[in-house]
Amino acid sequence: MKISFWRIFWPTLVAILIAGIIGIFSFFGILGGVIASLDGGEKEESKGVILRMKLEGTILENSESNLDPMSLSIKHQLGLSDILYGLEYAKKDTDIKGIYLELEDVNAGYSTIKELKKGIEDFKKSGKFVVAYNSGEMLSLKQLYLTSSASENYGFPSTHVEFLGIGREYDFYINTLTKLGVEMQVIRGRENHFKSAVEPYIHSKLSDSARLQTQLIFNRIWSQIKSDISQNSGVSVNQLEQLAEDATITTISDAVKFKLLKASLYQDEIDEILRKKINLSKKDKLEFIQFEKYAKSKFYENQSLSDVKDPNLAVILTEGEISVNGEGLSSDKVAQYIREAREDKNIKTIVLRVNSPGGSALASDIIWREVSLANKSKKVIVSMGDLAASGGYFIACPADYIFAEPTTITGSIGVFGVIPFTGKLFEEKLGITFDRVQTNKHSILSLNRKLTAEELEIVQKDVNSIYSDFLKKVADGRKMDIERVHKIARGRVWTGQDAIKIGLVDQLGGLKEAIDYAAKKSKISKPILKYWPLKKVEPIEEWLDQLDDLKNNSSIKLNQKKMPKIVEEYLQTISTFENLEGIQMRLPHIYELK
Numbered sequence: 176m177k178i179s180f181w182r183i184f185w186p187t188l189v190a191i192l193i194a195g196i197i198g199i200f201s202f203f204g205i206l207g208g209v210i211a212s213l214d215g216g217e218k219e220e221s222k223g224v225i226l227r228m229k230l231e232g233t234i235l236e237n238s239e240s241n242l243d244p245m246s247l248s249i250k251h252q253l254g255l256s257d258i259l260y261g262l263e264y265a266k267k268d269t270d271i272k273g274i275y276l277e278l279e280d281v282n283a284g285y286s287t288i289k290e291l292k293k294g295i296e297d298f299k300k301s302g303k304f305v306v307a308y309n310s311g312e313m314l315s316l317k318q319l320y321l322t323s324s325a326s327e328n329y330g331f332p333s334t335h336v337e338f339l340g341i342g343r344e345y346d347f348y349i350n351t352l353t354k355l356g357v358e359m360q361v362i363r364g365r366e367n368h369f370k371s372a373v374e375p376y377i378h379s380k381l382s383d384s385a386r387l388q389t390q391l392i393f394n395r396i397w398s399q400i401k402s403d404i405s406q407n408s409g410v411s412v413n414q415l416e417q418l419a420e421d422a423t424i425t426t427i428s429d430a431v432k433f434k435l436l437k438a439s440l441y442q443d444e445i446d447e448i449l450r451k452k453i454n455l456s457k458k459d460k461l462e463f464i465q466f467e468k469y470a471k472s473k474f475y476e477n478q479s480l481s482d483v484k485d486p487n488l489a490v491i492l493t494e495g496e497i498s499v500n501g502e503g504l505s506s507d508k509v510a511q512y513i514r515e516a517r518e519d520k521n522i523k524t525i526v527l528r529v530n531s532p533g534g535s536a537l538a539s540d541i542i543w544r545e546v547s548l549a550n551k552s553k554k555v556i557v558s559m560g561d562l563a564a565s566g567g568y569f570i571a572c573p574a575d576y577i578f579a580e581p582t583t584i585t586g587s588i589g590v591f592g593v594i595p596f597t598g599k600l601f602e603e604k605l606g607i608t609f610d611r612v613q614t615n616k617h618s619i620l621s622l623n624r625k626l627t628a629e630e631l632e633i634v635q636k637d638v639n640s641i642y643s644d645f646l647k648k649v650a651d652g653r654k655m656d657i658e659r660v661h662k663i664a665r666g667r668v669w670t671g672q673d674a675i676k677i678g679l680v681d682q683l684g685g686l687k688e689a690i691d692y693a694a695k696k697s698k699i700s701k702p703i704l705k706y707w708p709l710k711k712v713e714p715i716e717e718w719l720d721q722l723d724d725l726k727n728n729s730s731i732k733l734n735q736k737k738m739p740k741i742v743e744e745y746l747q748t749i750s751t752f753e754n755l756e757g758i759q760m761r762l763p764h765i766y767e768l769k
Contacts, residue, residue: 223272223453226265227463230276230321234258234283234291236494236530236560237708238471253467255287255560256492256528256706259687260477261470262294266301272453273304275445275463276325278318279311284561285396286580286671288317290685292324292403297687299326304452308445309334309436314427316341319435320400323407327448330427332439338424341397347375356599360626362592362634363666364642370589370666372565372761388668395670396582410434478706486705488693489516489525490686496761497534497542497566504531506538512707513545517552522705524697525555526689527574533565533761536590536641540569543648547573554696558689559583559680564668566760568679569645572652576696578689579671579680584762586679588649589666590642592634592758598623641758653678668762 238254265271276295281288295305307325309318314336322328330336352359359376371385381389401415410433418424418433430436440448446461455461491512495503516525527546533539549555550573557563557571559579564587571577579585601607601623609623617630626634646664650657655678663669663677674680682688694702 223455224270225449225453225461225463226261226271226274226466226469228258228274228276228466229279230281231279232282234281234287236528237492237706238474253470254492255290256490256686257470257474258291258466259294260474261466262298263687264473264477265469266298266303271303273306274298274466275449276305276307276322278307278309278314278322280313281315281317281321283317285317285320285400285582286559286561286685288321289399289403289580289582290687291321293685293687295321295324299324306445306449306452308440308442309427310442313337314430316400319430320404323404323435328436329438329440329445329448330430330436332427332441334427336424336426336430338419338430338435339422340419341393341400345375345381347379349375349377349379352376356597356603358596358599358625360594360596360631362594362631362638364590364645365639366661367589367591367642367666369668370587370591372759373591373593376593391673392584392668392670395672399581399672404435408434477704478709484703485521486519486703487521487523487699488690488697488702488704489519489522489707490528490690490704491516491525491707492528494528494530494560497531497538497570499535499538499541504534504538504542506535506541508708509542510545513542513549516705516707517545517549522553523699524553524693525549526558526686526693527555527571528558528560528686528689529563529567529571530560531564531567531570532562533567533569533587534759536566536758536760539566539760542570543573546570550575554693556689556693556696558684558686559585559671562762564762565589565666567762569648569760572649574652576682576692577680578682578684578692579674580685581670581672581683583671583674583680584668585671585674586663586669587666587760587762588645588660588664590638590645590758590760591666592638594626594634595622596625598625638758641760645760649679 233252235252235254236256238257239252262274265274274295283291299305304327305325307322307328308331309322309329310331311318311334314330314334316337316339319336319338359373361373361377363370363373368382368384369388371382371388374382374385398412401412404410405412405415414433424430424433424435427436427439431439450457450459450461491509493504493509497504497506499505500507513525513527516522546555554575555573557574557577559567559571559577561583563571563579563583563585568585568588598609601609609621611619611621611624613619617633620626620630646657646660649655649664650660653660663679669677669679671680671683675683682692684692690702690704693699
């Protein structure tokens with residue numbers, strides 16, 4: 176009897192697929208059992224649990240996990256909110272005896288570093304230890320600043336130390352643009368002399384206004400760093416200033432000599448210190464729990480429970496340049512987060528975390544509207560990160576109360592527009608000419624012809640109008656007179672410490688202080704937090720993480736480097752310039768300090 180091919184093919188294919196799926200689940204089930212047994216064995220043998228926190232790379236506001244299809248591994252970027260929650264949970268976790276903090280190349284602003292310092296110092300209040308070990312090629316000022324909060328601070332003997340104060344070198348493109356035949360037509364808001372984002376395109380060095388405000392900001396931040404290190408180490412502020420001025424500290428031995436570190440030790444010596452901390456003998460294996468996975472699992476667990484218990488306090492994390500859509504602080508996404516929190520009847524108050532240099536005026540206005548609406552129905556409390564300037568301040572100003580760290584960079588209340596004239600580039604360098612047909616004299620506003628005086632005045636009027644709107648919204652939000660706002664605005668940048676004195680900020684503090692204040696303000700006795708953007712762990716992510724653990728006992732990788740830092744910076748500058756559309760409310764890249 177002749178049997179149809181398809182009558183055999185389809186049942187066979189279905190059977191193969193079912194068998195394959197069963198095989199996959201069986202494999203991961205067995206693997207899970209093996210891993211669970213390994214974990215269980217470690218817990219029985221261990222006399223204490225140490226969290227190993229290895230900070231390397233960029234610290235974001237919110238954690239991210241991305242699948243690398245080539246290596247079938249998960250690349251993690253741990254967020255500040257996860258770290259702070261992990262520290263808070265570990266402080267109360269009786270199984271955790273202490274933290275082993277390793278730093279190599281941390282990339283974060285000083286306000287982020289200060290929040291981490293406060294988290295570590297709060298953890299120590301439980302009586303648990305924090306042993307810090309600086310083992311990379313270079314111990315930077317930021318690393319030294321952060322690890323100064325540890326119970327004991329050590330360094331690898333061959334590590335170099337950088338304790339020279341803070342500063343930054345700036346790039347100016349006017350000469351390059353002139354050689355290319357490109358002229359940047361810049362329009363700033365009324366008396367916006369401090370709005371220095373446009374200066375690289377029109378000057379060959381810092382203007383007097385830009386130099387003045389930048390020097391004052393650097394002095395403020397440096398004073399805060401010295402004050403905090405002095406408090407942790409016992410070395411006087413004056414002595415720290417002299418050590419930096421004379422470039423006295425260049426080696427780990429120097430840092431030990433002047434009491435910025437406790438000792439210069441090798442890894443095996445650090446291991447021995449940790450053994451003694453938890454009463455392990457030399458024959459016992461020193462085991463660690465990776466802080467990344469601990470913090471992330473506790474954070475996700477908390478969020479899952481929050482959904483069940485009906486959260487009463489929203490925390491919305493925002494970061495990056497403001498745009499209508501994109502990877503950074505997108506108005507499409509952030510406006511939706513705020514709207515969801517506002518419409519959730521269980522949410523009594525909202526904490527909005529802002530870490531942004533600003534960006535699109537249009538996108539900023541969209542978010543401003545949502546913050547304003549939310550603040551009318553339930554109070555919005557803003558927590559400023561490293562930056563909350565220009566558009567970043569625009570979206571914060573309608574809030575009920577604003578927190579900032581002393582080193583936060585804020586203000587920059589101002590507006591600008593940049594219109595390149597590329598006609599000479601095409602005509603003189605490439606031989607391309609242009610002609611036009613139009614019904615009215617302003618029908619074609621092309622980059623290939625310079626704007627007329629009349630057209631420049633039209634754009635100037637538009638920029639002034641947006642600046643006036645900015646002033647009014649700040650005045651309304653902060654309950655200030657418009658002319659008073661204009662006096663402290665004009666594009667000028669302030670530290671959080673100075674912003675309090677002029678009325679732009681209400682209180683010094685970080686995300687934790689903002690959350691505590693929001694709960695107290697709304698009379699929430701037991702805060703149940705819900706974070707936006709919402710995060711959940713996918714099963715495939717857990718499986719791949721477990722496989723990665725079997726391959727190597729990896730530490731936290733906050734950000735995998737793919738190219739030299741200087742190349743990344745130039746590409747970022749070019750990308751930012753290419754994506755400038757419409758009128759801008761943004762800060763220049765001049766406050767990313769060493």
